[in-house]
Amino acid sequence: MTAPARLTQSRPPAISPSALDSVLGSPRLSELELHALAPISQSRQLPVGAAVFARGQAATHLVAVLSGVVGLGSAGADQQFQLERCVHGPAWLDLSSAWVGAGHAQDARVMQPASVLDLSLDGIRVLLARFPDMRERLLLGLAQTVQSLTGTTHDLMSKDAQKRLATWLLQRSPVQGDNVAMKERKRELAAQLAITPETLSRLLRQLMSAGLIEVKGYSIKLLNLAALQNLASG
Template identity: 50%
Template sequence: MPADVVAELQELAQVRELPAGSLLVSSREPARDLCLIARGDAALGSAPADGSFQPERSVQGPAWLDASSVWLDSVHVLDAVALTPARVAELARDPLQALLDQRPLLAQRLLVSLAREVRRLTMHTHDLMHKDAEGRFAAWLQQRCCSEAASDGSVTVSLTERKRDIASQLAITPETLSRLLRQLSRKGLIAVAGYTVKVLDVAALRALAGV
């Protein structure tokens, strides 16, 4: 992205630094801005007024929390809660629309970003319908193998969510998740220490995930 376009976006963005546990996006409010988590981890799901939270999926910044509802003059579909300290950027629709009209490259980038999100959600739905629990968890874990591999080829994944919340996203019980962790450990694919998972064989995990 050209430096001048980045500078214009930075001028438009309202940036907030928020602690873990903060409500980043509310489904009870109209969508007036495109919401991006620039740094940190968040979960998307349902946060009723009683203070509970039912996660459906998680995202790791940089990622959109909601880049669609604002264009439809709608409320946010899901709530978003910060799992870690987070930096959130909000872009008001009207000034952004004016900038998109002037910057076709920026409009193209946004379109591609939305297309990737639609593809990711379609694949997630496909996994829930067609993969068994082991395949779904392998795919979930493989998507989080973002850090650089160690000298032995392993990748360390830190789980920022409670295991019961991870299980909820995968449509399985916490007991099933625990069984899957033991199962993949016995197969030599991972090593688990608390909320840290060391993926020992990334290629085998990808094959199990079917990607």
């Protein structure tokens, strides 16, 4: 399999300060930090279906999604992509592989048109000596990623599909009467919940029949918050 090209443009497009802030977190980066990050940063505008990186490809950059949606999973020999989870920008896509000197653990494919940020690991190492506070930003990013994956793993191990769906709904809108906007396509959400799209549709119908939710297009209204909370924790 041919690995996706990493950096192909002769002159990288400028990265906006707000884009770097969105993934490196608060407080806002100083002008000195932004100036130092500019030469080691590059963004890529990628269409749906494009490969961000391939499983096993040498990881030399820290990779983030600035906007859009990128899926992580595995691509078979027939190029069919098995989606496992989606990353919505702004968020880190792979903050660990380059640090441990390993290849990317998964394939990454664009699910919705995306802007992807590459930060050179070699460049970051140099900057950490100049800007010690940047270590805290990267450690926080790693911690948030681990926390999210730990929570996902716990749910997969301890909750059935209906409980996982109820948990997902409550995480996105814990207020009764609120509408939950489904940013993901059903296939993407089903992959996150480790179920098939058909099972997801069936579970949504069951919750509707029970009077817990109301589905209109890509919006889900929570009708019975207490019942959903009991379902998620029961």
